[in-house]
Amino acid sequence: MTHPSHRIVELGPDDDLFPDWCEVWAAAARDARPDDPPRPAREHVALGRELVAPGGSRNGTHRAALVDGAVAGALRLIFPLRDNPSLAIVDLAVHPAARRRGLGGALLAEARTLAAGHGRTLLVGEVDEPAPGAPGRAFAERHGWTRDLVETRRELALPVDADRLAALEAGAAADDGYELVTWRDRTPDALLADRALLERRMTTDAPHGDLPVGEEEWDGDRIREYEATCLARGRTVLSAGAVTGGRLVGFTDLQVPLAQPVLAHQGGTLVLREHRGHRLGARMKAAALRELATGFPEVRRVSTYNAEDNTPMVAVNEQLGFRTAGVLSSWSARL
Numbered sequence: 001m002t003h004p005s006h007r008i009v010e011l012g013p014d015d016d017l018f019p020d021w022c023e024v025w026a027a028a029a030r031d032a033r034p035d036d037p038p039r040p041a042r043e044h045v046a047l048g049r050e051l052v053a054p055g056g057s058r059n060g061t062h063r064a065a066l067v068d069g070a071v072a073g074a075l076r077l078i079f080p081l082r083d084n085p086s087l088a089i090v091d092l093a094v095h096p097a098a099r100r101r102g103l104g105g106a107l108l109a110e111a112r113t114l115a116a117g118h119g120r121t122l123l124v125g126e127v128d129e130p131a132p133g134a135p136g137r138a139f140a141e142r143h144g145w146t147r148d149l150v151e152t153r154r155e156l157a158l159p160v161d162a163d164r165l166a167a168l169e170a171g172a173a174a175d176d177g178y179e180l181v182t183w184r185d186r187t188p189d190a191l192l193a194d195r196a197l198l199e200r201r202m203t204t205d206a207p208h209g210d211l212p213v214g215e216e217e218w219d220g221d222r223i224r225e226y227e228a229t230c231l232a233r234g235r236t237v238l239s240a241g242a243v244t245g246g247r248l249v250g251f252t253d254l255q256v257p258l259a260q261p262v263l264a265h266q267g268g269t270l271v272l273r274e275h276r277g278h279r280l281g282a283r284m285k286a287a288a289l290r291e292l293a294t295g296f297p298e299v300r301r302v303s304t305y306n307a308e309d310n311t312p313m314v315a316v317n318e319q320l321g322f323r324t325a326g327v328l329s330s331w332s333a334r335l
């Protein structure tokens, strides 16, 4: 059934309707994962401001689907500017009370038009699938998208069992030349260039399934931009890294939403190829979890996503006690 009276309008992060636009995301999130706090509006506002400000590594635009003047659907399109010039990232949600009336399809058609207008030929989007039968999956299939990457979501209940943490660290020789370091929110200047290389490697070395997305260009400025966005979103980032010969050769990030610090999110984790085999991934994760326990004892759970063929990372997570909680799938479509 097509909704009789919707219209699609452009809006920005500081417009009067934006809180209602954010509420669509919150309602969709509560519907999909009732036990998780939905993202606060502040996160969407901060990302939105980044996307409409000049000079960043990406820009973007927002649309709302209005039904009788009320926001019932939300679209955000992100265009990378420094790499992946053909790509548009599509974030799309319809309020659970307004579904199966064609609003999702109408917003997706708008996304295709906007992306084409920006010279983009490839769309990608993510679908959270807490359990089989997620609406986003049926929707994406209906529109002929391909499911290129499936990542298992895992959750760890905190506090972590002390024996498990100790066992994780035990496999490493204490004098193998790697020093574990931690920092919060701001990568030390001396490690910034190395950190940028690690982010670049995240886009080539971490498993991406069949997702047709290319290597990202990262430098120190982009790391600082990422750090500023995290802070503006109300997230603090606890990082651990491995250093040898003064060079940062691995990192892991844990993001804590400060307004609702019940659920923390695992960010990226990577060890440069030539430094693998020293249990650095496990040791960095253990170090970050110790920082989390010290600084934020109120965090009850950590969530993480891994491609199932990422055997070493999955093994570390299983050893820590992470348990599966649905999947996150990534989809693409050519224009």
Ligand SMILES: CC(C)(COP(=O)(O)OP(=O)(O)OC[C@H]1O[C@@H](n2cnc3c(N)ncnc32)[C@H](O)[C@@H]1OP(=O)(O)O)[C@@H](O)C(=O)NCCC(=O)NCCS
Residues within 6 Å of the ligand: 001, 028, 090, 091, 092, 093, 094, 095, 098, 099, 100, 101, 102, 103, 104, 105, 106, 125, 126, 127, 128, 134, 135, 136, 137, 138, 139, 140, 142
């Ligand atoms: C996916 C989503 C945007 C769809 O919004 P919507 O307004 O219900 O979409 P439409 O009414 O345009 O649906 C178009 C078609 O998709 C398919 N579809 C959508 N939801 C479905 C469901 N729950 N079960 C089966 N098929 C479904 C159907 O073929 C539907 O056509 P029909 O209603 O004529 O059978 C909405 O369910 C949502 O916000 N989900 C959570 C966020 C998400 O997963 N976003 C997708 C990111 S790309």
